[in-house]
Amino acid sequence: MDMQATLALPFFGAEHQAVLRQAEDWLSALPAWSAPQGRLELDRACRELAARMGQAGLLAHAVADPAQAGARIDTRAVCLLRDRLAQQGALFDFVFAMQGLGSAAISLDGSPSQRERYLGPTREGRYVAAFALSEPQAGSDVAALACTARRDGDTYVLDGTKTWISNGGIADYYVVFAREPGSAGAKGISAFIVDAGTPGLEVSERIDVISPHPLATLAFSACRVDGGQRLGEPGQGFKLAMRTLDIFRVSVGAAALGFSRRALAEATRYALEREMFGKTLADFQLSQARLSQMATLTDASALLVYRAAWARDAGQGSPRAAAMAKLAATEHAQQVVDAALQMHGGLGVREGHIMERLYRDVRALRIYEGATEVQHLIIGRDLLREARERLAPAPPRAVPIPGPSRAIPNQEQI
Structure with a gap:
């Protein structure tokens, strides 16, 4: 079953045929592409692909329109594009997916000013986005994250480490999840937009993996972030991460x-x-x-x-x-x-x-x-x-008590 046969399934509409045609047209017009060699070439290739995808309108399927608060991403369109782009090459899929994942929390809980500032440029491929959740001891167990965000007047001070961060080192901004000091588990976690170059944020290590793509460890040391950069309500970051x-x-x-x-x-x-x-x-x-x-x-x-x-x-x-x-x-x-x-x-x-x-x-x-x-x-x-739930015994049914009947004499008739 090729992609056209897949689109014939009852899961899709005409708009999804158009999405696939858009991708095919873009790929067919793309100049000859060869796998980048070395980290600098890799970083440059990712930013170039993001720009090209933005210009072609492909990123509009992964990054929400900043003018439409609460706009839903069409999951089928995202899947069709990742399916097709992965066939072309892993880096194509990576760039597309990370623009969506890195900006999704802003789409979900961003203020109008945050949406306008970040989503438009990300959707156009001018900004590269990153999602900073994982830590050395908090991968699958997200609630174990230890990076802290201490409130200090109108700002937050971030301290801690994030690792395995895709687009680390090339991103223009990071959506970072950190907890209030003294909190534990899923409670007390909030999300923040941290611009690259913010004092106290350092790319401490670039990580090389078997399928090359930009990946890094981030170190936060007294990194001061304006309160207006917090996403949504305080303490709701765990839910936001799961929704993303x-x-x-x-x-x-x-x-x-x-x-x-x-x-x-x-x-x-x-x-x-x-x-x-x-x-x-x-x-x-x-x-x-x-x-x-x-x-x-x-x-x-x-x-x-x-x-x-x-x-x-x-x-x-x-x-x-x-x-x-x-x-x-x-x-x-x-x-x-x-x-x-x-x-x-x-x-x-x-x-x-x-x-x-x-x-x-x-x-x-x-x-x-x-x-x-x-x-x-x-x-x-x-x-x-x-x-x-299916095997649980049904609650006992109430048995109605019959009222007076001519066939059953009452106490006064006996």
Whole structure:
């Protein structure tokens, strides 16, 4: 099932056909692109891609219109674009997704002035956004974050460390989550917009990973932020972080789906071309069985991802559906890419080959924005909650007491 066949599913409308055409037109007109080499070239490429996507109007599908308070992001459009951009290259998907994730908290709880100042330039690709939530000891357990925000008159003073921050080092601003000193758990956390270059904010380390993209550790030391930079009400940051992640969690599955599609296409083409023992690789039943498995896993991912995206847009979304979509699509993508690389043999592990790149690109999706293990917990707990509600004994029914009847004499008649 290719993307056009996917769009024929009952989850989509004509507007989604237009979104995909917009992406195809942009990609076909894009100048020749090669993977950036080195950190400086990588940083430059990300900013250039953000600018190009903004000029083409693609970022308008991930970043809310600043003039429309409370505007919803079309989850299906975001997923379609991540699906298609991931097929083009991991960096394309990364830039698009991070502009949305980095600015979503402002879309949800930003004041009119905050929305105007940040969303417009982010939507146009002039600003690069970043979402600063994770810490050395607070990844999946968000409520364990230790970065503090101490109130001091009309300002807040931030102290602490954030790490694994995508776009760290190139972002124009960071949405930072920190807690009131002395608070614990999910309570007391607030969100702040911190401009790059704010005194007390330092990019303390650039982190290199197997699928290159800008990633950094941020250090806050007596970093003073104006009270007007706080997002929403104080102490509501945990809920805001969860609402932000909820918008984009399903779309991680869409990116994984894009990697699966590209791997399957590469494996199919290679099987038809590769000659072996007087035949092509495609002539062997073992190859056909492997391609069959890859195609089935890819289609299963597509159905789960776009079901969850449709449900969210229709106001029927659930944590279980989103978790199933991310879990299945990312795990399936790992299997599909691995099988495709195996079919390529030694060529698949050659540095710079498309399969070698896909193998590196797909791995992190099983970790970020909720690791596979966390998705299992979400699904399992929801299933058990539903079962308990279904199996709980019904409350006793009230039995009506009959009134006086001619057939039953009352006390006075006896």
